[in-house]
Amino acid sequence: MKEAVKCNIGIAVLPRRNVVREISSGELRQQDLPGYVNRRQICLVYREEKTLSAAVRRFNEYMTSQDF
Numbered sequence: 001m002k003e004a005v006k007c008n009i010g011i012a013v014l015p016r017r018n019v020v021r022e023i024s025s026g027e028l029r030q031q032d033l034p035g036y037v038n039r040r041q042i043c044l045v046y047r048e049e050k051t052l053s054a055a056v057r058r059f060n061e062y063m064t065s066q067d068f
Contacts (some may be wrong), residue, residue: 002028015040 002019006027009037010044013033022028046056 002013004010006022006066016030019028019030023030041052044060046052046060052060
């Protein structure tokens with residue numbers, strides 16, 4: 001996403017810690033989101049396939065059983 005923004009292909013919403021270097025070097029510009037309350041949520045993303053590998057199934061089961 002950062003590379004796409006650097007190539008002027010759009011904008012992105014990213015965690016600040018992921019762009020610290022690019023902001024300090026002037027490659028990217030930061031704009032805080034007005035009214036945004038920082039409540040970090042994470043999600044598990046994977047391809048929707050009929051057959052997932054055993055490793056992906058086990059990882060998915062582990063992650064969804066955790067209390068984050």
